[in-house]
Every structure is written in C-alpha cells, then in structure tokens.
Amino acid sequence: MSPPISTRFAEALAGWPPPVLDPAGPYAQQITILAWALIAVGVIVTLIVALFVGIALWGDERTKRRLGGERLIWAGGVAFPVVGASRVESRHHR
Helix, strand or coil: CCCHHHHHHHHHCCCCCCCCCCCCCCCHHHHHHHHHHHHHHHHHHHHHHHHHHHHHCCHHHHHHHHHCHHHHHHHHHHHHHHHHHHHHHHCCCC
C-alpha cells in the first residue's frame, strides 16, 4: 500500500524553496545584482527609444536629416551591439 498523500506531499516539499528562490539563500546577492543590471539596461533602452520616437515625431527637419540614414543604422544596429557584446565577453573571461 502506498503512503498517504500528505506524506508524499511533505516529502516532495522537503527541500523547498530551492536555493535560487530563497530570498536569503546563497544565490540571493548574485540574483539581486543581475536583476538591477537588467532593470537598468531596460530603462536605458526605453529612454533611448523614447528619445528617437520623440525626435521622429516632433524634431525639426535638420535633426531628422542628421540622424536619419544608413550611418545611424550601422552604428546603432551593428557596431554598438558588437562592441557591447565583446565588452561583456571580455569581462566574463577575466
């Protein structure tokens, strides 16, 4: 005969919460740092996008011409991510 459900449930939860979800666990500080870094990057990206949308909607023609075109696409869409990723990668291997 199998043990009662309450015993099996208690055995299943014996190691709960796992260390990653424990707010005072061994990984709490690293997760907090990662969370704040992700929040900061998200805020920065949102502000940059909002700035460019504002320029596109309400900017003067001179600014639009200066920021438009292929140069900004190559700089912001290719060069910036490559440089950023390589910096992260170089810090990771130290």
